Amino acid sequence: MLAFLNEELAALKKAGLYRELRLIDPRTHKIFCSNDYLGLSKHPPVIQAAIDAAKEHGAGAGASRLISGNSPLHEALEKKIAAFERREAALLFSTGFMANLGAITALADEPDTVIIDRLDHASIIDACRLSKAKLQVYPHKDLAALEKTLKRSAKFRRRLIVTDTVFSMDGDLAPLAGLSRLAKEYDALLMTDDAHATGVIKFDNPADIVMGTLSKAVGSLGGFVAGSRELIDYLCNKARSFIYSTALPPTVCAASLVALEIIEAQPELRQKLWANIRLLSPKAESAIMPLVIGDADKTMALSAQLFERGFFVSGIRPPTVPAGESRLRITITAAHTEEEVKCLATLLRELTPAAARLT
Numbered sequence: 001m002l003a004f005l006n007e008e009l010a011a012l013k014k015a016g017l018y019r020e021l022r023l024i025d026p027r028t029h030k031i032f033c034s035n036d037y038l039g040l041s042k043h044p045p046v047i048q049a050a051i052d053a054a055k056e057h058g059a060g061a062g063a064s065r066l067i068s069g070n071s072p073l074h075e076a077l078e079k080k081i082a083a084f085e086r087r088e089a090a091l092l093f094s095t096g097f098m099a100n101l102g103a104i105t106a107l108a109d110e111p112d113t114v115i116i117d118r119l120d121h122a123s124i125i126d127a128c129r130l131s132k133a134k135l136q137v138y139p140h141k142d143l144a145a146l147e148k149t150l151k152r153s154a155k156f157r158r159r160l161i162v163t164d165t166v167f168s169m170d171g172d173l174a175p176l177a178g179l180s181r182l183a184k185e186y187d188a189l190l191m192t193d194d195a196h197a198t199g200v201i202k203f204d205n206p207a208d209i210v211m212g213t214l215s216k217a218v219g220s221l222g223g224f225v226a227g228s229r230e231l232i233d234y235l236c237n238k239a240r241s242f243i244y245s246t247a248l249p250p251t252v253c254a255a256s257l258v259a260l261e262i263i264e265a266q267p268e269l270r271q272k273l274w275a276n277i278r279l280l281s282p283k284a285e286s287a288i289m290p291l292v293i294g295d296a297d298k299t300m301a302l303s304a305q306l307f308e309r310g311f312f313v314s315g316i317r318p319p320t321v322p323a324g325e326s327r328l329r330i331t332i333t334a335a336h337t338e339e340e341v342k343c344l345a346t347l348l349r350e351l352t353p354a355a356a357r358l359t
């Protein structure tokens, strides 16, 4: 009866698309594919905050926020996030994936349309599908195509535009000013997914709904939505991934609180990150640098060659990226040393002509 499992797995192997978990030892390999952009997951005060919170509040929250899982740490973190994002209020979710799922399904239903960039994150796509709203996709960053879609969408009760701010597999930036102008002109809501921007890029976000995650530059775990007080009260009542899921452990809240304080108080961390980014690529727009190889097998072979030389850069294949666009997704962090980044640059130039595209 379960023969289809083996058939599907064999097909994935044949196509070079089979995924396997790996254990990477940071003592033997320099990791260049983590989203811990500021190195805060290993920062001693962040770790200490988690330890102290575990001693005081225990290891888990015990229930969802609306039952008995709420704590002063959750509320303090939401207040901190709201201030950080310069919004009235914020709501925590257990992951960024769940923040997208909860917000989009609460804001859009059958009479509505959600309009998204072709390269938006999987969690946005899944949320749109689950919402029952009409899903419309515009070509990557194509404002003219988006405008055409908006013109055709007057019949929908609500129009929700959702975009990654930093695209997770390409590292490029959404045209936020243009998106905001169109949203206003066509009476649409604009939601941004700031997962790879928070703590990395300082910018004025024009979105009505700001989604972010604490799992990348903030160094721990959890998602959030920030916006007006009404938006947050609405999500607290309607977002199913918030209502029906256990609250984040207090340890995670405490770590994130301290991490956000460090991001604000120590701009030199972000400066170090950008200095490292510039060492590898003068034209990068974020900490994510794709090296598109094309073929999935060739991409994985290159990743393996780097691994043999002590560098872990994961290969990204379909369906995460479109067919024929397999790539190494290189990420830089503030925790890398100048020497490590330079070493990787030299090695990449040795191993693939594609490295020339970084400069």
Ligand SMILES: Cc1ncc(COP(=O)(O)O)c(C=O)c1O
Residues within 6 Å of the ligand: 095, 096, 097, 098, 100, 121, 123, 164, 168, 193, 195, 196, 213, 214, 215, 222, 223
């Ligand atoms: C753009 C984007 N949105 C959302 C998520 C989901 O965030 P999390 O890992 O916190 O669930 C990710 C990360 O995988 C992401 O890259």
